[in-house]
Amino acid sequence: MVSISILGTGNVAEHLCEAFISQKEIKVNQVIGRNPDSLANFKNKVDTVLGFKSISDSDVYIIAVSDDAISTVSQLLQNKKGLIVHTSGNVPLHVLPTNLRTGVFYPLQTFTKGQPLNFKRVPVCLEAKREPDLELLHSLASLISSRVYFVDSEQRKRLHLSAVFVNNFSNHMFHIAHEICKDNNLSFDILKPLILETTKKIETLSPYESQTGPARRKDTGTMQTHIDLLTQENYKEIYRLLSRSIQKTYGKEL
Amino acid sequence: MVSISILGTGNVAEHLCEAFISQKEIKVNQVIGRNPDSLANFKNKVDTVLGFKSISDSDVYIIAVSDDAISTVSQLLQNKKGLIVHTSGNVPLHVLPTNLRTGVFYPLQTFTKGQPLNFKRVPVCLEAKREPDLELLHSLASLISSRVYFVDSEQRKRLHLSAVFVNNFSNHMFHIAHEICKDNNLSFDILKPLILETTKKIETLSPYESQTGPARRKDTGTMQTHIDLLTQENYKEIYRLLSRSIQKTYGKEL
Numbered sequence: 001m002v003s004i005s006i007l008g009t010g011n012v013a014e015h016l017c018e019a020f021i022s023q024k025e026i027k028v029n030q031v032i033g034r035n036p037d038s039l040a041n042f043k044n045k046v047d048t049v050l051g052f053k054s055i056s057d058s059d060v061y062i063i064a065v066s067d068d069a070i071s072t073v074s075q076l077l078q079n080k081k082g083l084i085v086h087t088s089g090n091v092p093l094h095v096l097p098t099n100l101r102t103g104v105f106y107p108l109q110t111f112t113k114g115q116p117l118n119f120k121r122v123p124v125c126l127e128a129k130r131e132p133d134l135e136l137l138h139s140l141a142s143l144i145s146s147r148v149y150f151v152d153s154e155q156r157k158r159l160h161l162s163a164v165f166v167n168n169f170s171n172h173m174f175h176i177a178h179e180i181c182k183d184n185n186l187s188f189d190i191l192k193p194l195i196l197e198t199t200k201k202i203e204t205l206s207p208y209e210s211q212t213g214p215a216r217r218k219d220t221g222t223m224q225t226h227i228d229l230l231t232q233e234n235y236k237e238i239y240r241l242l243s244r245s246i247q248k249t250y251g252k253e254l
Numbered sequence: 255m256v257s258i259s260i261l262g263t264g265n266v267a268e269h270l271c272e273a274f275i276s277q278k279e280i281k282v283n284q285v286i287g288r289n290p291d292s293l294a295n296f297k298n299k300v301d302t303v304l305g306f307k308s309i310s311d312s313d314v315y316i317i318a319v320s321d322d323a324i325s326t327v328s329q330l331l332q333n334k335k336g337l338i339v340h341t342s343g344n345v346p347l348h349v350l351p352t353n354l355r356t357g358v359f360y361p362l363q364t365f366t367k368g369q370p371l372n373f374k375r376v377p378v379c380l381e382a383k384r385e386p387d388l389e390l391l392h393s394l395a396s397l398i399s400s401r402v403y404f405v406d407s408e409q410r411k412r413l414h415l416s417a418v419f420v421n422n423f424s425n426h427m428f429h430i431a432h433e434i435c436k437d438n439n440l441s442f443d444i445l446k447p448l449i450l451e452t453t454k455k456i457e458t459l460s461p462y463e464s465q466t467g468p469a470r471r472k473d474t475g476t477m478q479t480h481i482d483l484l485t486q487e488n489y490k491e492i493y494r495l496l497s498r499s500i501q502k503t504y505g506k507e508l
Binding site for chain 1: 321344362363364366369371375376377379401403405408409411412413414415416417418419420421422423424425426427428429430431432434435437438439440441442443444445446447448449450451452453455456457458459460461462464465466467468469470473476479480483484488489491492493495496498499500502503
């Protein structure tokens, strides 16, 4: 049995809490937060504590707060013997108190408030200062996910950066397409099967192999037509820059 | 019963042919192509004809060749009474001979050679010069797909442009992430669940609502860290431009 305290009440805290309480080998002692409204979401599931004053003893403290607040919140655990981990892709391990047992428990997924998720498929990236703590995190993570990875702080920063490209920037591509459709009386639904197939492809092909389109073919006529069709200057600029980058990727081929 | 001739032997021709021959209400008379090797892929399924000299009479002629060749190939059908359609997102209807019955049969999907696809879910965008021909195309398309749309030439150009954003450019985002992972000894597999979830989200939320990340939050510290981590100048430039565009999208909010 591993006992856990969760510090924070956002999306990550919510989804982790759900995954933990579904496992009988895990006991969630407390969810601790400063915002009464978001804390209320946890009330029927676990003990909740408003404010960081009365934190009970647990084997693992999971700090799931915004990046800027991680260091401050971790200092409130100075008298604790348990393992203290944060859940951020972007914050190095050494931000946590160096005199304590520390680690990182980073679930790499996009969490939507209130939308259930099969946590078994969420990759969890682990790091710990000491080997036995890494083992503890590994056994904890393996209870809720079948995709557990060891990733150090330097790698994790790059992984988070990669996640910005595949999630945030791809989603912005969808947004631009959505805008074009809206402006031209087209249903965005027409594009959804293409979007799904685009990502299904990466299961079997590398993105390098999957690339198609006018930039890949160096079809300058179509590219110019497309740039002329765009009405917003920054969309034109994005089209040009990404097409150049794709052409550069396959530059040696033609 | 609708009889069909397919002119062209590429991915689109292959997937359309598969979809058509699976329907008993459709008879594929011929597949016609100039390249003996790609024509050979069709040999066990339908009659194949090398070269465009002996084209038999059909109700519908489907020109599935490269954009540049559509006009030339369509001129070879000058003596035909059937309906002549092309399958391109980017070529207007009027490129086909104006004295003949013409239309467009544009399946909006990314087709991979040899990879089977459930055509029922592929959106098919239709256009025709005359109303009865549009009805013929509609009944034909409805036999193989449950997603049939009427889209005129001006709209179709913008739809094709939107497809470049959601497919080509998103895939390039995946490629950049793949490169970052490779350079840092990280398995690209860690990112695959995130990629799948990113696209699953668009089923229930608009891309505008789905957007997350440092640019959305206007977290300039993280953005600068990310730009510093990137080693290629054009990836830095892409990061900056897309982050600016996301910030602009939500500019009025903060």
